Amino acid sequence: MLLRPLTFHTPQTTVQAAKLQATLNNARVLAGGTFLINSLKLLKRKGSKTPEHIISLRKINELKKISLQNDKLIIGAMAVISDLYDSPHLQANTAILRTVCKNISTNPIRNMATVGGNLTCRYTWTELGCVMVALEADMHFINQDGKEEIMTAEEFFQNAAKSDKIFSHVSIKIDKSAHVTYHRVKKSANVDIPLLAVCIKTHINQQRWSNTRVTINNGIAFAQRDHILEDFLNTQTTHPKLATEALNHLNTEIYDKRSDDYKKHIFRISLKNAIQEINDQTYDQ
Numbered sequence: 001m002l003l004r005p006l007t008f009h010t011p012q013t014t015v016q017a018a019k020l021q022a023t024l025n026n027a028r029v030l031a032g033g034t035f036l037i038n039s040l041k042l043l044k045r046k047g048s049k050t051p052e053h054i055i056s057l058r059k060i061n062e063l064k065k066i067s068l069q070n071d072k073l074i075i076g077a078m079a080v081i082s083d084l085y086d087s088p089h090l091q092a093n094t095a096i097l098r099t100v101c102k103n104i105s106t107n108p109i110r111n112m113a114t115v116g117g118n119l120t121c122r123y124t125w126t127e128l129g130c131v132m133v134a135l136e137a138d139m140h141f142i143n144q145d146g147k148e149e150i151m152t153a154e155e156f157f158q159n160a161a162k163s164d165k166i167f168s169h170v171s172i173k174i175d176k177s178a179h180v181t182y183h184r185v186k187k188s189a190n191v192d193i194p195l196l197a198v199c200i201k202t203h204i205n206q207q208r209w210s211n212t213r214v215t216i217n218n219g220i221a222f223a224q225r226d227h228i229l230e231d232f233l234n235t236q237t238t239h240p241k242l243a244t245e246a247l248n249h250l251n252t253e254i255y256d257k258r259s260d261d262y263k264k265h266i267f268r269i270s271l272k273n274a275i276q277e278i279n280d281q282t283y284d285q
């Protein structure tokens, strides 16, 4: 199906893109295109209004970089999922991103879909958001004046991932003492999108859990923290029954939204496995 006529803009810098975004009426930003192109076709098929302008970010090389700056990992919005997976800069707490990328769809999609598209597309089930909240990442945007605006990933997803600015990069502090785990459940046995996902980041000193973040993606709401479980884990030391006991300290509102019993059950198993994994790594008998 052909798209309706539109003007295709190819800015060379992020600031140019931000200015176009602020001045053009009825414009959409194009990153990898794996969601956007389909959604434009769908709009046309439904007879709905389609954008008059597309602002492609593909020629903006500064947005493609993945680097280490001081003690932070910087991931450009136009870095594709396969580049993030292959990046030599993933280390310590950020090494978990390799696990996440490996699970995302297939090679053709991973070669096109971008980190920025994954974080800003406003589909509740995409996976990088859950991990960025757990890793205490900052999200950087460029406004129409070319100025940078920063918000935490947690604030961004609390605000339903809304933004009218160009997302430029995400930054994550490297933390060598953190333990991080990520578990996701697929809808089917094939390559598939996640039904739910959980990311836990914590610090364990003398077997005591502290600064724990438990981030949940239940698929129907944006990534959110389970503060009740975090508070419980932060009073605990590692011990063989910790994962089982932790299941009595959940913010059930998050999990019960997935109303059917199978989903509730599978959430409990995922949480238990995630806690158990960290517990087993750090339990000193």
Ligand SMILES: Cc1cc2nc3c(=O)[nH]c(=O)nc-3n(C[C@H](O)[C@H](O)[C@H](O)COP(=O)(O)OP(=O)(O)OC[C@H]3O[C@@H](n4cnc5c(N)ncnc54)[C@H](O)[C@@H]3O)c2cc1C
Pocket: 028, 029, 030, 031, 032, 033, 034, 035, 036, 037, 057, 077, 078, 081, 103, 104, 105, 106, 109, 112, 113, 114, 115, 116, 117, 118, 119, 120, 121, 122, 125, 126, 127, 128, 165, 166, 167, 168, 192, 193, 194
């Ligand atoms: C078949 C398939 C399977 C998938 N499976 C998974 C999976 O298992 N797990 C998972 O996490 N994800 C999955 N995805 C999602 C994928 O990882 C990408 O997140 C998604 O396709 C969008 O990325 P994109 O770069 O193609 O964005 P686009 O389609 O180009 O854009 C998507 C939206 O994001 C906005 N946008 C993109 N970049 C910016 C920016 N820098 N600033 C402002 N706005 C921006 C665009 O305006 C647009 O509205 C899947 C996608 C497909 C098509």
